[in-house]
Amino acid sequence: MIQTLNSFWNQLESIFNFRWENELFLYLLPLPLLLLLVRYLLRRKSKSKLALSFAKPLKQNKLIRLLSFIPDTILSLCLVCLILSAADPYQIVYHQRIQQEGVEIVLAIDLSSSMLNKDVRPSRIEVAKKTAKNFIKARKYDNIALIAFAGAPYLASPLTQDTTFLLQSIDRLQSDLIPEEGTALGDALGMSINQVRDEPNPKKINILISDGNNTAGNLDPLTSAALAKTFGIKVYTIAVGSLMPSLDPVDETTLRQIAAKSNGRFYRATDQTTLQAIFKEIDTLEKSRKLIIREEEHVSSAFAFLMGACALFFMNLVLKLTWIENMLED
Numbered sequence: 001m002i003q004t005l006n007s008f009w010n011q012l013e014s015i016f017n018f019r020w021e022n023e024l025f026l027y028l029l030p031l032p033l034l035l036l037l038v039r040y041l042l043r044r045k046s047k048s049k050l051a052l053s054f055a056k057p058l059k060q061n062k063l064i065r066l067l068s069f070i071p072d073t074i075l076s077l078c079l080v081c082l083i084l085s086a087a088d089p090y091q092i093v094y095h096q097r098i099q100q101e102g103v104e105i106v107l108a109i110d111l112s113s114s115m116l117n118k119d120v121r122p123s124r125i126e127v128a129k130k131t132a133k134n135f136i137k138a139r140k141y142d143n144i145a146l147i148a149f150a151g152a153p154y155l156a157s158p159l160t161q162d163t164t165f166l167l168q169s170i171d172r173l174q175s176d177l178i179p180e181e182g183t184a185l186g187d188a189l190g191m192s193i194n195q196v197r198d199e200p201n202p203k204k205i206n207i208l209i210s211d212g213n214n215t216a217g218n219l220d221p222l223t224s225a226a227l228a229k230t231f232g233i234k235v236y237t238i239a240v241g242s243l244m245p246s247l248d249p250v251d252e253t254t255l256r257q258i259a260a261k262s263n264g265r266f267y268r269a270t271d272q273t274t275l276q277a278i279f280k281e282i283d284t285l286e287k288s289r290k291l292i293i294r295e296e297e298h299v300s301s302a303f304a305f306l307m308g309a310c311a312l313f314f315m316n317l318v319l320k321l322t323w324i325e326n327m328l329e330d
Contacts, residue, residue, distance in 0.1 A: 023087060086302075112211075127240065141161075143161055204231070205286055
């Protein structure tokens, strides 16, 4: 009961911060005072009087006089609590949470034999794989798909946020994974588009890492780039290879055209440091969105006032059923 009363008083202290579901009940708050007044007038009218004469004036104990108001006060408070409970008071509690909304990303890595060239140490393909892994580790809130391609595309991983699986999938990428020779840029880009085209997230990008032009496949790279633009997918193309003369020279032309056609960007990575800087720039350009969601909760206090009314009712009942009220009235 003590705990209930403490809760009741805490609610009563903050009564001016309440909002009310049923405000009309608040017009009944003067009712307890009105009932007390009527009861006082009726009791005074019906009370018998006896005139006595004393040699000295009889001093009335003020404390006992004050205590005599306790039963009526408790009853009045009980009625007030019932009225407040019926008015259904509530407080608004505001909650705020931060939701990270990621980017839909497709990584497409060229596994053709030319990517084994060691003009970028230890090799073009190994540098691409290592840098892609570091990029994935930094993207905690994104769905990422992984596509490998040579003369044909291969889906190494569908869209997922499972970083461990993505890293393992990259480790499994080897130049002999795809038997078809060549570089099917158009087909690889087409498969990349299919992974994210139906996703509701408006932020979709494709990162295409290769060293050459389109030499295989059925889809024209520029047609695929136009489709990417139609679906709102930006394509970042990265040409990997040294600027020095090589048996496997880097062909930038097609990669530049793909990036321009899809409103993306073209980059040239001549070594591991350059490639890391390119991925860092893409990471900056395509940041995950941080959404601040505010919610309000209506916390009702009607039950606390109802419990307070019950506690006061039982206190009044105890006074009625014992000698205490008779003592106070006397």
